[in-house]
Amino acid sequence: MSKNVTLPHQQGSTDAGPGEPLLSVEGLEKHFPIYGGFPFRKQVGAVKAVDGVDLQIYPGEALGVVGESGCGKSTTGRLVTRLLEPTGGKITYAGQDITHAGRKQLAPIRSEIQMIFQDPFSSLNPRQTVGTIIKSPMEVNGINPPGGRETRVRELLETVGLNPEHYNRFPHEFSGGQRQRIGVARALALEPKLIVADEPVSALDVSIQAQVVNLLQKVQSELGIAFMFIAHDLAIVRHFSQRVAVMYLGKVVEVADRDSLYTRPRHPYTHALLSAVPEADVDSAKKDRIRLSGDVPSPIMPPSGCRFRTRCWKATEKCASEDPPLVQISGNREGHLTACHFPEEPTLSRGKDVVLDPALAALEDGHTAKD
Incomplete structure (x- = not known):
């Protein structure tokens, strides 16, 4: 990264105290209503997309959030x-x-919480130039950086590895990786304290994924920004995140630091996810593979008790009647939380790295391919 870009935060923003989480989520729920009936429509059910999530993100750290499609990550x-x-x-x-904060209460902190969207094209206005797209957040928040907004936008473009001369170009003139870099520059425009990256590399080629992930990692380390990094790719999550939360059907089933979760997973679902990652050693992959039976249950009518029990090889009557809390269990490292009545034994289950592709393996060595 060629330059560090800093912008003053808006007045009225708050800071987390020493050792305090920057963001804390307790029992978070989001139920989307389902309507039916004729001629009078009424609510007949709800999709429980998020149903009791507990998470903490500390200043400057990257929390990875993983799980199958439809588990409630996004x-x-x-x-x-x-x-x-x-x-x-x-x-x-x-x-x-800020659970139910109104527009006025949220205004001072809007600039501190930014988002990078999954699709690098649909998240950019095709009728606006790159300069206008990145400059808009500054205009909305009334920020006038030294040297002017255009100068700052050109610095941001250089920061994310693009040519400052791209200022007057339109999104359709860029590749997918370049568009995602524009999205990163827009998120950095207000110098946020927290960035929610919603599968920021899933739509990109593997070689381009490496570039964008390394860019985000430099942003985190140099600017001290906290990340909530949502992804399917376990190899990328391991490279980028310091802690990892595993979600299943609207709930968090395991949270731990990166090394503890990847080498000693305690929840059966986490163990199954890690075993499904392809490895270079074909014989080893065949031995360790865990094939889950059945489909993911519907979030409209989730199973009673433990939601994973319908696909778990350890399930008993207790799993059907009691919902296991997310707590630290015996044999876990401090901060390793698991929601399971019958957790896996804390034995070394995997090797040092989980890598899907040689291009991603270069991440560990700090190498990237050119776009």
Whole structure:
């Protein structure tokens, strides 16, 4: 990264105290109503996309959020940024309750919580130039950096590895990786304290994924920005995140530091996810593979008790009647939380690295391919 870009935060923003989480989520819920009936429509059910999520993100750290499609990862990210209104639970940012905060209360902290969207093309206005797209957040928040907004935008473009001369170009003139860099520059325009990255590399080629992930990692380390990194790719999550939360059907089933979770997973679902990652050693992959039976249950009518029990090889009557809390269990490292009545034994289950592709393996060595 060629330059560090800094912008003053808006007045009225708050800071988390020493050792306090920047963002805390307790019992977070989002239920989307289902309507039916004729001639009078009424609510007949609800899709429980997020149903009791507990998470903490500390200043400057990267929390990875993983899980199957439909588990509620993206919805959780939109709730945290208050793009969606929560059905229940509590969201605390820097000690301030923002669960149901109105526009005026959210205004001072909007610049501190930014989002990078999954699709690098649909998240950019095709009728606006790159300069206008990145400059707009500064205009909305009334920020006039030294040297002017155009100068700052050109510095941001250089920061994310683009040519400052791209200022007057339109999104369709860029590749997918370049568009995602534009999205990163827009998120950095207000120097946020927290960025929610919703699968920021899933739509990109593997070699381009490496570039964007390394860019985000440099941004985190040099600017001290906290990340909520949502992804399917376990190899990328391991490279980027310091802690990892595993979600299943609207709930968090395991949270731990990166090394503890990847080498000693305690929840059966986490163990199954890690065993499904392809490895170079074909024989080893065949031995360790865990094939889950059945499909993911519907979030409209989730199973009673433990939601994973319908696909778990350890399930008993207790799993059907009691919902296991997310707590630290015996044999876990401090801070390793698991929601399971019958957790896996804390034995070394995998090797040092989980790598899907040689291009991603270069991440560990700090190498990237050129776009």
